[in-house]
Amino acid sequence: ILRSTSAHIHPYVMDINRIEYTIFPNTFNPVYAKAAMLLLDNLGAREGDTVLDPFTGTGIDGLFAVKRYRASHATLADINPWACLTARYNALNLSIDHKVDIYEGPWHEVVPKNKKYSLVVANPPFKEMYADTLLERAIRDEQGDTMKNFFKHIPSRLEDDGRIRIVFSNVGDMDKFYNYCEDTGFKRELIASDMFGAAIDIHVYELTKA
Numbered sequence: 001i002l003r004s005t006s007a008h009i010h011p012y013v014m015d016i017n018r019i020e021y022t023i024f025p026n027t028f029n030p031v032y033a034k035a036a037m038l039l040l041d042n043l044g045a046r047e048g049d050t051v052l053d054p055f056t057g058t059g060i061d062g063l064f065a066v067k068r069y070r071a072s073h074a075t076l077a078d079i080n081p082w083a084c085l086t087a088r089y090n091a092l093n094l095s096i097d098h099k100v101d102i103y104e105g106p107w108h109e110v111v112p113k114n115k116k117y118s119l120v121v122a123n124p125p126f127k128e129m130y131a132d133t134l135l136e137r138a139i140r141d142e143q144g145d146t147m148k149n150f151f152k153h154i155p156s157r158l159e160d161d162g163r164i165r166i167v168f169s170n171v172g173d174m175d176k177f178y179n180y181c182e183d184t185g186f187k188r189e190l191i192a193s194d195m196f197g198a199a200i201d202i203h204v205y206e207l208t209k210a
Contacts, residue, residue, distance in 0.1 A: 004032045005135060016060060017041075019067070022089055026082040028057040028138035030123075034194060035202045036060075039123050039167040042192045042204045045069035052117040052157060053077070054107035054124075054150065057138060059087025059100075061121040066096045071119070074100050077107035080134040108153040116157055120164040124150060126172030144176070151180040155209070164207040165191065171200055185210045 011024045014031055017040065023029055030036035036057070045051065045065035051074040053062030062074035076087050084104045091097040103110040124146055125131075131140035141147060158164065164186070168177050181188050186207040194202045 005029045017064070017068075019064070019094070021058065021060065022086070022093065023058055024082050024086045024089070026133075026135050027080065027086045028083065028135065030058060030060050033139070034196045035167045035169055036123050038192055038194050038202055039121065039165065039204055040064060042165065043069065043119075043121055044163060044165045044191070044206060045071050045119055045121070048072050049119045050115075050117045051075065052107075052111070052120045054111070054120065054122060054154075055138075055146075056087055056102075057083050057123065059083070059090055059102070061123065063087065063091055063094060063096065063100065065119065065121065066099050067094050072099065075103070075111055075115070075117070076100065077103040077105065077111050079104070079106060079137065082134070083138075106149070108149055111157075113156075116159045116162070118159050118162045120154060120158060120162070120166075122150065122164060122166040124166070124168075126168055126177075128172065141172075144173075147172075147177070147180060151184045155184055158209065160209060162208070165204060166207060167202065167204045169200060169202045181205075181207060 047070040049071035051065045056076035056078045062076045065071040091100040125141040129140045131137040189206045192204040
């Protein structure tokens with residue numbers, strides 16, 4: 001994933017699920033990651049949803065929720081300024097920028113705390129491994145702090161009947177993920193599964209408040 005993404009040194013255009021999408025350098029490309037595409041194909045967005053995409057990368061999940069599924073608004077956040085630039089550019093290009101807010105920084109710090117969402121779409125980094133660059137941090141979570149903070153803060157940002165669509169893989173610690181779900185009182189429903197090679201399992205779950 002990192003090698004393929006790093007090969008792009010200029011902005012480039014890709015067809016992503018029949019939408020022409022521009023990606024800037026140093027931005028995680030979902031097409032190169034099977035987990036990202038599995039989530040994109042199983043967003044679970046509904047017309048009128050208010051959406052939070054806290055690890056937005058290119059912005060593809062939040063923007064698709066608005067453009068294709070008619071969510072009323074999407075709030076996107078990422079620590080990578082190139083990712084935020086990519087999301088802003090495509091929101092404007094898709095003529096939905098008036099329905100999208102984009103924040104640069106850790107989502108739980110920069111997204112206004114007084115708003116709740118009906119849908120959270122989350123493709124977090126789940127490999128506990130040292131990350132040297134912002135691009136590497138898109139898929140690596142060295143100390144597991146990203147997941148810890150997600151489950152610490154997300155309950156207060158979710159409407160009582162809201163849903164979380166989250167992708168996770170055994171590249172990360174599945175038992176730790178399950179424990180986070182249980183410890184924060186979320187019910188877990190398996191929505192979709194796939195494999196990469198013979199050993200990597202990828203799952204999309206819907207989490208709801210118990």
